[in-house]
Amino acid sequence: MRLSSQHSGITSDVIIVGGGAAGLSLAHRLTEAGTTTATVVDAPDGPLRPAERTWCYWEEGPGDFEEAVSASWSRLRVHGVDGAPVTVTSSPLRYRMLRSGPFERLVHSRLAGSPGSQVVRATVDAVRDVGDGAQVLCTMPGGEALTLRARLVFDSRPVAALPPARTQLLQHFRGWFIRTAPDRFDPSIADLMDFRVPQPAHGLAFGYVLPLAPDRALVEYTQFSRAPLDTAAYDAALEHYSRAVLRLGTWTVEAVEQGVIPMTDGRFPRRAGRAVFRIGAAGGATRPATGYTFSAVQRQSRALADNLRSGRTAVPPPPHGRRALAMDAVLLRALDTGRIDGPDFFTGLFRRTPPQRLLRFLDGATTPWEEWCIGLRSPVGPMLRTAVELPFLRRRPRTAPVTAAPCETSR
Structure with missing residues (x-):
């Protein structure tokens, strides 16, 4: 397909803005059957292109992106504030770590073999409805203007402002990819939450360790709170965690990643125009809690690709069910008000809940009965009080900016 700045016809069935997890996943699903043409518009190298990210998730058996998975674990561990570990086995699920670089190369290679699919490196200047479709106005790396048109556009770029919400916290973190001089890590087990770090006055903090080899791991410091830290504060926390808690001895930092994930009960609209829709984190895919x-x-x-192939609605389906979002809204409010102790709550979930049920709960795949059983093991009084007050609280816009682009790293 020849692209021209003067072209004004349909260039694809679908244009996908953004070549991250959401954009490339949708492109892959739409084109694997060979019935839909798709153009992915991805930012060229430069300040608009995000740094490499890490995504983690649970999956049973070999998945669609197994070739790009960096590491995986079936044993997971949480350390309480008292230092007592809780170790669970997630089998048949495995916790997988996927780096954005290998993921992008894998999906790009698949798109290259799909007729009618392409990736265009350009800066998107505007997306707008026109006629019976939508138009994407771009600038190529050399400065040339490019206009793309399709029946539908799916935009995965971060939203400029978070939607009004009753609770607005941030999950913010900095991670070091560490190599130790002697072997210090057990590659068979991942530490999801290690609360043996100083807790902030508001919110909670934990360490996070994903071992890649006996002498290599991603070591991360994370907070759930209202505002990010500066780089010096993150590095001081990582230094303390690596030296005083993990006792790593001598190490070198080979790479660094940092990010901010909104934790909000705001409602992310999935429609941005007549033929323009939002997907991924911009469309509410991030699990709030x-x-x-x-x-x-x-x-x-998967659901959106099935809908489009069947001629059903083009509006992206809700990423999370209503029950999951309602429970998350209660938990976020209870954490923000201090009614529940965050480290005790999350440690208790791992101590008192069967592993497979807990992982399904974290993934939003539990039944009402399973959720009821989990609820009975949480601080019932504070949670009920919070649930009763939520309908009477106003949704307010966020007053402080999110100082880093929302991205999912190690979560």
């Missing part, structure tokens, strides 16, 4: 996004992106992409 945990920050996990990748699994929801896959569910949404």
